[in-house]
Amino acid sequence: MTARLPSDLIVRPEPANIRVVWPNEAHDFTPWLAANLSWLDETLELGELQLVGTEMPIPGFARNLDILATAADGTRIAIENQYRKVDHDHLTRGLAYAVGHECGALVVIAEAHGREFVAIADYLNHAYESVGAERGIAVFLVELSVQKVGAHFVPRFTVVSRPNTWLTDVHQSPSGGGDDRSVAAFLARCPADFRPVAAQVIEDWQRREGAFIRITPSSASISLDYPYSATTGHTSIYGIYDNGGLGVQRGYYRASVVPDERVEEMDAVMASCFPTLTDKPFYRTARDFEPAGAARFADWLIAVGMEEEQTQA
Template sequence: MRVAVGVRVARCGRTSTPIVGVRAVATMGRLQFGRLSSAWAGEAADFTPLLSERLDQLGAALGVDLASVGRSEVSTAGGRRIDIVAQDTEGSEFVIENQYGRADHDHLTRGLAYAVASHAKGLVVVAEEHRDEFKAVARYLNDLREADPDRGIAVWLVEARAVRVDESPWAPMFVVVVEPNDFVATVEQARTLDRRRLGDLDEFWALFTDAELEGAAREVVERWAATGHRWHLGPSQIALEAPGPSIRGVRTVVAIYADGRVQVPFSAYAGANSGIEIPELTTSAFRQEADALFEFNASERQARTSPGWLTPGKVTALLGFCSRVAAAYAHGIEQGIES
């Protein structure tokens, strides 16, 4: 069971001005639990909008790196509304339904219908309590997904409470009560892989199984380096970098994977990591051109192309895109853009 809470649930300290000769008295805050309605009066008016802006807290409970901000009150084809549609760092969609009190059939079926229609990666239902029969349904759906990962929908049931220390602001505490069967192992494997970074370029080239894709990637990296730009290795990818407004003084342009995928970090262009937005890279025109080049659907925040995208015929187009991003970064430095 994973738990995520938006506030520290314990606090200890000492008096700030101890009296000479007298031992400072330790203090301890009192943890309070409350119903969601006690903390946020309106479910649709208060809780949903706030949750949509703090999805990283919910993601911590799920074990999913959700983008911190999602879309709320999303209309469906049938005239209904989905509470929140979020994305993980790879651009996969997660449908989130939340409600006060005990979860009902309406939220579960509405969320599931939208998740199936939109080919979402997962459905998350947040409520203060989940019925046993709903838990059984969620486990059944997760069993189906395990048998057919390409067609199944991963389902999380999450119970939420409001917590605070003394008179501090209320914060949500999320407890996952049902999750996909294979998800915990998958998350731990991914975290283990992420801790291991490639040692050198030879290790990266060794990951390729297609000579054509490797040749295209080599050409991109070599031509990028020849212009004086940098790159760095991750656990399974190489990131092209360029000088830009940030604490380190460099920012990621794109990342290339050994299966020929290219990741375009639109959320980073918008300041998700550095807190510094690059205006030239967040316009509708720029996004439309990028979508046309990489064959995206205009909604991803951390978008990856399909495997095998980086063929020799796309090398020049990719480098042109990278040069445009690098120029925008350089312009940001010239203009003194700050967070």
């Protein structure tokens, strides 16, 4: 028979002010959440979230998106944080960020979401369910609170609005399951005719000094990054997808990696390296590309990034 726990070991959590844990949303909470996205994994039920970047800019906006991440199926997730009760500015700005970064979902985190905002989110999610993931944006409203147990603080994330179909869509993703982050496992998921191309790109990257490769479990992509900029940290060069595609981020000039006067040059180099590249403003994709082209564009971008870093030093 299992022994009964003493009553003094059963405690009631006490509510705590989130500012005791994170005094400032931008300088304390957002960096913590970016480094601890696993706290949202179970709440949103999207599998493991992978950080793409913080303070992500888009043209025409003076402010930046707090956090950009990817879900287990490779879908981009925009995360916007706010202390106190959410307002129209954060919700509409978050939607603009999600559109600008070609996200499939927006997550708005606040201490409280009023009924009117829950109603708006429910309406948008109904529209998302009607038009499908290819054209709609799923909206997750998440309430943040903190509880204290002894000397420990426990964050609580509670979803108050979400689409009904999102969970099913993610669980039925064709990417497959498993938690193997090895290069071999990723290559095994790639089409046979694409596998040698992906292997050459990865092999080239692994030979680079200071190279960084991130493989997400249960994901359709591998992210290749290079930390050439002390101010921006790991900046994505491109991502390889197990469906045979390559993704290239064009927004380097918005992150001050490529100066404005060299944007046309960047586009020309990108076009010569990836002839089949799409014309989207930021996240372009290519198929039937050559590994040498991927290496050549990476060489150009890294060199320009290092030059810009030295100029600003």
